[in-house]
Amino acid sequence: MLTIRGLTKTYRGGDRALDSVDLDVPAGQLMALIGPSGAGKSTLIRCVNRLVEPTAGSVEVDGTMVTGSGTGALRLARRRMGMIFQEYALVERLSVMENVLSGRLGYVGFWASWLRRFPQTDVDEAFRLLDRAGLTGMQDKRADQLSGGQRQRVGICRALIQNPALLLVDEPTASLDPKTSRQIMRLLVELCAERSLAAIVNIHDVALARMFVQRIVGLRAGRIVFDGPPEALTDAMLTEIYGEEDWAASAPPADDETA
Amino acid sequence: MPNSELSQGRIGWQRRTGRARLAIWFAWLVGVLFIVQCWDIMNAETIWDFVWDAPQQAGDLLGRMWPPRWSVLNRLWGPLWDTINMATLGTLLGIVLGAPVAFLAARTTTPSLLIARPIALLIIVSSRSINALIWALLLVTILGPGVLAGIIAIALRSIGFVGKLLYEALEETDASQIEAITATGATRGQRLIFGFLPQIMPVFAGISVYRWDINIRESTVLGLVGAGGIGLQLNASVSRLAWPEVTVMFAAILVTVIVSEYVSAKVRAHII
Numbered sequence: 001m002l003t004i005r006g007l008t009k010t011y012r013g014g015d016r017a018l019d020s021v022d023l024d025v026p027a028g029q030l031m032a033l034i035g036p037s038g039a040g041k042s043t044l045i046r047c048v049n050r051l052v053e054p055t056a057g058s059v060e061v062d063g064t065m066v067t068g069s070g071t072g073a074l075r076l077a078r079r080r081m082g083m084i085f086q087e088y089a090l091v092e093r094l095s096v097m098e099n100v101l102s103g104r105l106g107y108v109g110f111w112a113s114w115l116r117r118f119p120q121t122d123v124d125e126a127f128r129l130l131d132r133a134g135l136t137g138m139q140d141k142r143a144d145q146l147s148g149g150q151r152q153r154v155g156i157c158r159a160l161i162q163n164p165a166l167l168l169v170d171e172p173t174a175s176l177d178p179k180t181s182r183q184i185m186r187l188l189v190e191l192c193a194e195r196s197l198a199a200i201v202n203i204h205d206v207a208l209a210r211m212f213v214q215r216i217v218g219l220r221a222g223r224i225v226f227d228g229p230p231e232a233l234t235d236a237m238l239t240e241i242y243g244e245e246d247w248a249a250s251a252p253p254a255d256d257e258t259a
Numbered sequence: 260m261p262n263s264e265l266s267q268g269r270i271g272w273q274r275r276t277g278r279a280r281l282a283i284w285f286a287w288l289v290g291v292l293f294i295v296q297c298w299d300i301m302n303a304e305t306i307w308d309f310v311w312d313a314p315q316q317a318g319d320l321l322g323r324m325w326p327p328r329w330s331v332l333n334r335l336w337g338p339l340w341d342t343i344n345m346a347t348l349g350t351l352l353g354i355v356l357g358a359p360v361a362f363l364a365a366r367t368t369t370p371s372l373l374i375a376r377p378i379a380l381l382i383i384v385s386s387r388s389i390n391a392l393i394w395a396l397l398l399v400t401i402l403g404p405g406v407l408a409g410i411i412a413i414a415l416r417s418i419g420f421v422g423k424l425l426y427e428a429l430e431e432t433d434a435s436q437i438e439a440i441t442a443t444g445a446t447r448g449q450r451l452i453f454g455f456l457p458q459i460m461p462v463f464a465g466i467s468v469y470r471w472d473i474n475i476r477e478s479t480v481l482g483l484v485g486a487g488g489i490g491l492q493l494n495a496s497v498s499r500l501a502w503p504e505v506t507v508m509f510a511a512i513l514v515t516v517i518v519s520e521y522v523s524a525k526v527r528a529h530i531i
Contacts, residue, residue: 049442051438051441051442075444075445075446076444077444078441078442078443078444079443079444081442082442083439083442083443085435085438085439087435089435089436089438089439090436090439091436091439091440091453091454091457091458092433092436092457092458093457093458093460093461094453094457098453102439102440102443102445102453103443104443105440105443105444105445105446105449105453106443106444106445110446110448110449110452113445113449113452113453114452155439158439158443162443162444168442
């Protein structure tokens with residue numbers, strides 16, 4: 001589904017965010033990308049849909065080359081990739097329905113989008129997705145009236161209405177409380193399974209990643225240093241990815257705090 | 260910033276070095292000397308007899324302006340209506356012309372950084388650097404006196420105002436919202452509609468109403484150079500030394516401006 005070869009990104013100023021990354025994600029696989037801040041996780045998924053232009057290497061999605069294609073071909077390739085953001089990135093002053101339908105922009109023309117005349121099939125699908133994401137009846141609320149969890153659900157609907165082959169998910173739970181985080185991850189896992197989507201999920205919370213995904217890839221300083229199932233992610237491996245830390249220690253019991 | 264070794268290994272901290280303090284003190288000295296010099300020049304070129312005379316002159320003028328000749332109001336309604344129309348139509352024209360210029364000028368939306376952006380910035384600067392009164396002066400010479408010259412003068416001045424404030428708003432839009440729209444495979448045009456427009460709409464409405472309010476004030480004086488409206492009447496009355504009429508016109512202008520400020524404040528409070 002997704003094939004990445006030799007992907008390299010050097011930012012202006014010489015910072016090498018990605019160093020010749022090779023990665024394959026088959027259809028239907030949910031893959032977590034972990035690593036310390038600045039390891040290049042965000043850069044990696046942004047290079048896949050070329051929100052960040054890679055310096056070298058190739059990206060192929062669903063049999064189509066993404067790298068090296070012109071503006072028109074890039075737009076067609078982006079339609080097949082849904083993206084979900086850490087801070088939701090909803091258009092705050094538009095309604096929930098407009099935000100969801102914005103996922104169809106790649107399929108409608110300029111005037112149709114100006115007048116918000118989306119095909120009825122898109123509107124039907126939007127209502128189905130809102131129901132599925134637990135947002136029934138919310139379609140006319142403005143995005144900035146929603147809670148964090150609700151916003152992320154809208155973000156997920158916007159990505160899925162694109163009918164993507166691949167989901168790029170950038171820290172979906174970093175701004176959410178622990179319970180909502182789990183709910184959002186569960187929703188993502190279920191939806192990917194229903195539609196047999198490939199997905200890359202950038203995630204800080206290793207425990208959350210272990211709980212929900214089949215495969216974890218560890219990134220450190222722009223290189224892949226771990227690639228395997230959650231069970232293979234040992235404390236030694238975590239040290240390799242994040243640096244020295246006592247991974248076995250947990251928070252002290254609640255009694256100590258009051259003492 | 261400057262750290263100094265104190266006794267017992269402690270390190271001192273002060274905001275500025277001694278050299279910086281001296282430089283700041285010197286800058287103040289130069290400033291004070293400059294003001295003294297300016298005062299000196301002003302003194303030399305003022306005819307103080309006229310200045311000592313001023314309270315008496317002002318009192319004399321006020322005496323001649325009172326009581327106001329309210330009957331003149333009857334022939335002011337037309338010019339006042341012209342003034343408001345001039346401001347409103349000029350503002351609309353300025354917005355219609357200024358908004359596209361803003362999109363060309365903003366770093367985030369410009370189609371070309373090397374060609375379109377500098378041209379758009381030049382348009383904005385030239386429009387802003389010339390006062391509406393001077394635009395009117397030029398246009399009355401070209402188009403002849405009348406409201407049309409006033410409308411165009413106001414529009415030309417408004418292009419820069421609307422263009423500048425709008426392009427700054429466009430550059431301050433939240434990039435992640437635009438990124439999200441881009442990621443769906445939207446075209447440039449669709450990015451404007453779905454990404455940028457919703458973000459700048461409140462600012463856009465605020466700018467427009469604010470400019471309309473400024474234009475009401477500016478259009479009251481445009482008549483002084485022949486561009487129609489109440490200023491033309493004002494000019495005529497001043498020329499005829501009909502001071503009681505001038506008082507009524509001042510009052511009419513004051514009320515118009517207060518009403519426009521009130522409307523503008525209400526509308527902006529409602530939008531933002």
